[in-house]
Amino acid sequence: MSTVTATYIENRERVQPDDVNNYGTAHGGNVAKWMDEVGAMSAMRHAGNTCVTARIDRLDFERPIPQGDTCIIESYAYATGESSIRVRLRAYRENPQTGSRERTTESYFVFVAVDEDMNPTTVADLSVESERCRKLRTEALDGERDMSQE
Incomplete structure (x- = not known):
């Protein structure tokens, strides 16, 4: 059984010319x-198995990420x-020269743990052992509720 914080991953992608649209x-x-890729890593870190995307609950693009910035x-x-x-x-978009950051996109994904034959396999409950675990879980549950009410 892993903790919420043990599944926490932060990854960076530099937005290159081949990553951008006409704007x-x-x-x-x-x-x-x-x-999706980073979310699957968090899920796999907990499950200890391959995880596949089952659902994406809204994908809100709040602001763009310009070429040259870091995503x-x-x-x-969290559950x-x-x-x-x-x-x-x-x-988040981050200016690589100043480190200034602002949120651009938010979503909640559901992954399913699968075995070698791609059949769903049981996962353990997540452990909430620290104040940071509790804070992250509460923020996620509150945000999930808020998104479903909009």
């Missing part, structure tokens, strides 16, 4: 792909089901 900003499909993906698992793992994902 010189990161293509939404690329941001979604980066989020930071923050991900962590589990029989074979599912719910993961909170947020993307």
